[in-house]
Amino acid sequence: MFINIHTHQKNNYSRQNCWNLINIHETFDETNTLSHYSLGIHPWHIDIPKIEDDLSRLKMACHKSNVLAIGECGLDKICEISYKLQQDVFKQQILWANEIAKPLIIHCVRAHEDVLQMLKDNRNIMPVIFHGFNKKETIAQKIIQSGYYISFGKDLINFELEKTITSIPLDRIFLETDDSDISIEDIYKEFSRIRNIPQPQLILQIQKNLKTVFNTL
Numbered sequence: 001m002f003i004n005i006h007t008h009q010k011n012n013y014s015r016q017n018c019w020n021l022i023n024i025h026e027t028f029d030e031t032n033t034l035s036h037y038s039l040g041i042h043p044w045h046i047d048i049p050k051i052e053d054d055l056s057r058l059k060m061a062c063h064k065s066n067v068l069a070i071g072e073c074g075l076d077k078i079c080e081i082s083y084k085l086q087q088d089v090f091k092q093q094i095l096w097a098n099e100i101a102k103p104l105i106i107h108c109v110r111a112h113e114d115v116l117q118m119l120k121d122n123r124n125i126m127p128v129i130f131h132g133f134n135k136k137e138t139i140a141q142k143i144i145q146s147g148y149y150i151s152f153g154k155d156l157i158n159f160e161l162e163k164t165i166t167s168i169p170l171d172r173i174f175l176e177t178d179d180s181d182i183s184i185e186d187i188y189k190e191f192s193r194i195r196n197i198p199q200p201q202l203i204l205q206i207q208k209n210l211k212t213v214f215n216t217l
C-alpha cells in the first residue's frame with residue numbers, strides 16, 4: 001500500500017492501495033470518520049486576533065482518534081508573520097503534542113536549527129516528521145541524528161536531492177504529495193529510481209515506518 005503522509009486534498013480518502021494523512025490547517029471540525037488527519041496551525045496562517053481561539057479549537061479537535069498528528073506547524077523565516085510569534089505558537093503545539101502523545105508534522109523554511117533546538121528545549125519525546133524536505137544532506141543528518149523523520153514530495157522531481165536521499169536510512173523516510181497534483185505513485189517511482197531500490201521494497205519499508213510512528217495500519 002502507498003502511504004501519503006501529507007496531503008491537502010480533503011477528498012483524498014484512503015483507497016485500497018493508498019493510505020492518506022490529510023492535513024487541515026484551519027477548519028479543524030471538518031474531519032470525518034472516513035479518513036486520517038493531521039491538524040495544526042501553520043506559521044503562514046497565524047492570525048493575531050484569533051490565535052488563542054484557534055489554539056483552543058485545535059486542542060479540542062485533536063482528541064479524536066483519527067487525528068493522528070499535530071501539524072503542519074513550525075517556523076518559516078521567509079514568511080511575514082513575526083518570528084517571535086511563530087515560536088510562541090510552535091512551542092504551544094510541541095507541548096500539546098507531547099501532552100496528548102501524538103507525533104508532529106513540521107513545516108520548516110530556513111529554520112532547521114531553531115526547530116531542532118525548540119524541540120529539544122521543550123523536551124519533545126514524540127516522533128517528528130519534517131515534511132516537504134529539499135535541503136542538503138548536512139541538514140538531513142542533523143534531523144536524523146535527533147531521532148526524527150524526513151518526508152519527500154514534489155521536490156524529488158525538481159531538485160537535486162540524490163546526495164540527501166542516499167544519506168538517509170530508509171527507516172527514517174516518508175513520502176507525500178502535499179498540495180501538488182503529482183500522484184503518490186509517481187513520488188514513489190521517483191524515489192525508488194534515485195535511491196536505486198525496487199518499489200515493492202520501498203512500499204514495505206514505508207508501511208513499516210508508518211507503523212513505528214503512528215502504531216497504525
Ligand SMILES: [Zn+2]
Pocket residue numbers: 006008023072178179
Ligand atoms: Zn503542506
